[in-house]
Amino acid sequence: MAAMAAALRGLGGRFRWRTPAVAGGVRGAAQGAVAAQLGRKVAVVDYVEPSPRGTRWGLGGTCVNVGCIPKKLMHQAALLGDLIRDAPHYGWEVAQPVPHDWRKMAEAVQNHVKSLNWGHRVQLHDRKVKYFNVKAGFVDEHTVRGVAKGGKEILLSADHIVIATGGRPRYPAHIEGALEYGITSDDIFWLKESPGKTLVVGASYVALECAGFLTGIGLDTTVMMRSIPLRGFDQQMSSLVTEHMASHGTRFLRGCTPSQVRRLPDGQLQVTWEDRTTGKEGTGTFDTVLWAVGRVPDTRSLNLEKAGVDTSPSTQKILVDSREATSVPHIYAIGDVVEGRPELTPTAVMAGRLLAQRLFGGSSDLMDYDKVPTTVFTPLEYGCVGLSEEEAVAHHGQERVEVYHAHYKPLEFTVPGRDASQCYVKMVCLREPPQLVLGLHFLGPNAGEVTQGFALGIKCGASYVQVMQTVGIHPTCSEEVVKLRISKRSGLDPTVTGC
């Protein structure tokens, strides 16, 4: 099969494939891999258009290359900075301060990502999924034309097609100098040299996570946001997240919007902005400007109209139904490219696998996008699942909602005297017995590890009564969830005391 594909490629590349062709990163690969496991003939096409700065990367998609993976590793590097400062309190004779070398970290992170690119290539090969590194666009609803880096074209046709092209960071093109002088999350993880003094523009988790680790490794970092942080997330929790960052070295310029970026003779960037509160103009000088103002679906070069696939007029994301089917019955879409879906790796992976099972495995299980847990890996991490407090109140009414909460102090913070002011957890429940848990919000160390298991509980319809009946594991931060007893309504002090 591989040999035949190669021969055909040499012929200028017309292929006929009997079964699915899949486009995209990790999600597409997962889906393709499952389809292949079900005995189908599968191909994956993947192509990375270089960023405006020229950054490119290998197979695996956003998560592997310019998302979750490098983000978490750099976040870990930043956390180590704090732990190195803790260490003397625990008896370790580490001379302080300890300098950080960006290049060493970046090289290690980039090498790991490259090993994952390779790992994905090997996996596809082992599962007999054909892989083409081509930029694909529809010719008709069953056929795709791929253009390889050299310009060579191939044609691929398939019975079923899955679009999983994801998204790319948005450039605020209306801001003078934005494109020429700014970078995005596509670039930050691949920089060979330190970004230096950085202005991060945006209020998304991408903005805050990047600003967080940049601050943590010792760089002068400013976050500029137009209005509220983490739109869509619980706002009380979002405030605590940024409050923690502000008290740990990140500068915030709230209510500001940039109007211009210029390059100064010495190479630094001068940014001009408007402070919407005062109406005044502000300027600042930075080494790097990182735009984190949202992402756009990667659909423009797909020629979707040739296939008849509909997209949302406002977002350009692909419209699908509950079976992930587009307006064309045999064309599906999953992941970040889809309208109304969470932009998360695990949902894309699960949706992809379930789709393959429905197409080829005789299953009828649909993807459930409800109660999907997630974690924001800011310096103090925020894990959540279910409804925010405001969503719950909007949906059920204040009177029918009970919120239990606690300010706690991680044991490991005590010895080094770390500030635990924002270590906080709240559980949003229905007030009516047995008090169904609607949402859980945890701010603290290892928030992802804490939240995952509770997501299972919430999936099982856990009630507050059941939470109270669950014995804690001591000493941990996660036990604070099952020890929640103080309601907001009571007005009592929610600070946890004592062993």
Next chain:
Amino acid sequence: MAAMAAALRGLGGRFRWRTPAVAGGVRGAAQGAVAGQRDYDLLVIGGGSGGLACAKEAAQLGRKVAVVDYVEPSPRGTRWGLGGTCVNVGCIPKKLMHQAALLGDLIRDAPHYGWEVAQPVPHDWRKMAEAVQNHVKSLNWGHRVQLHDRKVKYFNVKAGFVDEHTVRGVAKGGKEILLSADHIVIATGGRPRYPAHIEGALEYGITSDDIFWLKESPGKTLVVGASYVALECAGFLTGIGLDTTVMMRSIPLRGFDQQMSSLVTEHMASHGTRFLRGCTPSQVRRLPDGQLQVTWEDRTTGKEGTGTFDTVLWAVGRVPDTRSLNLEKAGVDTSPSTQKILVDSREATSVPHIYAIGDVVEGRPELTPTAVMAGRLLAQRLFGGSSDLMDYDKVPTTVFTPLEYGCVGLSEEEAVAHHGQERVEVYHAHYKPLEFTVPGRDASQCYVKMVCLREPPQLVLGLHFLGPNAGEVTQGFALGIKCGASYVQVMQTVGIHPTCSEEVVKLRISKRSGLDPTVTGC
């Protein structure tokens, strides 16, 4: 009231209270301690996790409560304040020293992440011990304040029963007081066992009662035992750079899943802890230079071995703290084999108004959170009109060894014994924490398995997780298992990426399939 009490105390310890009644001398106590005339609604013996929780809950329900707590110094002379084992010589100092040890590994990781930390970094025991001890002392103080704020009377006296409603307390100076109560809760916990049959054990060895309070480094240490106490102590001692050996007679972590227990010790062995398996010590002698010489028998070879250590730490089990209680005066029955107090599902002893909770009780987990919950529920039943009993089923726990082991529910062998191999399905995975990749840390023992019924929807019987932050990972799954989660529901739960805990909801390979359970990819 307090002033009057102080005045009365001055009279050599006879109290008269107008509402519950008289506590006189021994004879007076027998006559005076009748219902409605006793000093307290509730007397709690033991100011540890269970005792304090019960006392505070009862006080919040408006009752008149007293707590008596006393710490008999260890054979080495170590003593501590209010709060019990967990606060003083258990969970709290253990986890802090464990954290110190983990930091050692993280300091070694740091250069890989770009931090220019000169290696190796030396560790100063004294600095760590002082910080840990100071934190514990702040907790002692915090507990004193809490009791005071909730109007719970506290007596630092060693208590023993005079009769079933009366207790005599002896304060440090020798002064006596008598306290009577309608209800009494025994929560005296336990103390480490000394293997007294081993020559030199008592004179030269220490226990977990002492290790956290040492002012000087224990140096080269022999830890004798296979319990989580032994492994956790050996783990942090190794982690802070001390030459550490664990001697065990047979298997590690008896009672825990044995496959997981093996992985725990395998990790420790590959990270610097020496193991002497199948060995039992016979003698400890002190050498002229102050070091300790230990002689042992290797049960496999029959040969004798000797070694020299600075410290010998006995971690060979715990015994209930009941001997000085004079339980027979109250008629409280204990187990003939363990001497632990026998209770029913309401925590009631053989005497209807006397209860027992925590480590001192037969057949209960020796865990702080179960004692705390049992204490609170007991107070609610006694004084709050509740009928809720403590459920000791599916209690999660975590062993804080260098690579942590969190678990809830049945071990694989328990499940197989109970249901039969054919009716059990075990899903498992070897995974690699993302944070281990950059520094090239060995993840060989990072492993998770879920024990389920084979029959759909495949009820989850037990979860076992070995890896970083195992306690944080396991807690939420304990809720899920409490709610009767099935494997189907686990599969439907979306993962949080990138974490270690998501590996639980990504479990797909069964042991039965024989397929390679190594997680690959993103």
